[in-house]
Amino acid sequence: MNFENCFPIWSKLTSAERGMFTHSAIHHKLSSGTLTFSASSDCLGLILIGSGRLRIFISSEDGKELTLFRLFPQDICLLSAACIVKDMELNISIEAEKPSEIWIMPSSTCKEIMSQSITFSSYLNQIMFSRIAKILQLFEAVMWESVDKRLAAFLLEERHIEKNDTLKITHEKIANHMGTAREVVTRTLKAFQSKKLVQLSRGSITLTDIDQLLELSE
């Protein structure tokens, strides 16, 4: 796994720009659950994901959480770099959901390259729009969709990510993804079980009727 192969616009950068990224990018190995960034940290810069998976979430003062999105290899996290365009702090947290390899491209380098490279600047615009679109979609879902529908969608997303019908995940974690209470997740999962959509056992959930879950999620 090397930096070049993970950075989607690598081939479009000039050799000077490549050199700047190569010299300044810092490689990190994260173990699962490590909180790599939070509102109180300094401006990190862009995070390039080499392997593993990061979760970007917001949280309340009393510890409630809501996942904004998850990032996979070759994805770039730019919410950790708000300071490169404006002195602004975003109130987000980032954690590794699996052991992950990342590169941090420091904000000073990003700032410099952004001020001269139309390729890099346009790339950031593009990612930023897709993040806004994703956040707005999520916002609408949280505001106006039923917990049933959102939970069905979450279980299917999880199945897709894990490539497994049996999910090893606690009700608490699901609640933190969905921005709801654990009790609500447990109650809804039990209702799903009584409709034979899932089979619950200690520490895992098996999806037993994908078609019905799909229908519920749409």
Add this chain to the structure above:
Amino acid sequence: MNFENCFPIWSKLTSAERGMFTHSAIHHKLSSGTLTFSASSDCLGLILIGSGRLRIFISSEDGKELTLFRLFPQDICLLSAACIVKDMELNISIEAEKPSEIWIMPSSTCKEIMSQSITFSSYLNQIMFSRIAKILQLFEAVMWESVDKRLAAFLLEERHIEKNDTLKITHEKIANHMGTAREVVTRTLKAFQSKKLVQLSRGSITLTDIDQLLELSE
């Protein structure tokens, strides 16, 4: 009111870029309430606000609404131009809250200038980050703050915008701003009145204790 004075980065553009904007920008006068853009419309392009006020909101299938933000003279709406960076549709609506003068900078022009002007591209990055920050702040408020706190904050914001302690606004409109039900707004306003924070009368709300409202909103 002319285009140049309303466009914050005008002086930083090249004369060729200025020419392209001047020749392609379309001037519109909107009367209050006109819906200028919705999810079903084609990609409009960037909207530059000359005078008046626009409201950007999301809405549910059954007509519930939530205001994302409001735009004032010299602001730029870029959520109407998602297509310039990516073929993507954002599910947002825009309406004029007051009679407004706007210029629409067509997406084709924006696309062309973005591909060559680092000034313009960086400017879009900057606005985009502040929009993300605003949307995330709102998201957190909607998720985790009490209706009391959010309503107090809304009344104070409205007072600031209107420069008046007496607000001519219906409970229904407030509910649509806040993404809540009219009944909830009415109930909370009545509670505010019994605490002498506001004085309600037909079609208007007078803020009678600004300090208390401020405290409640913080």
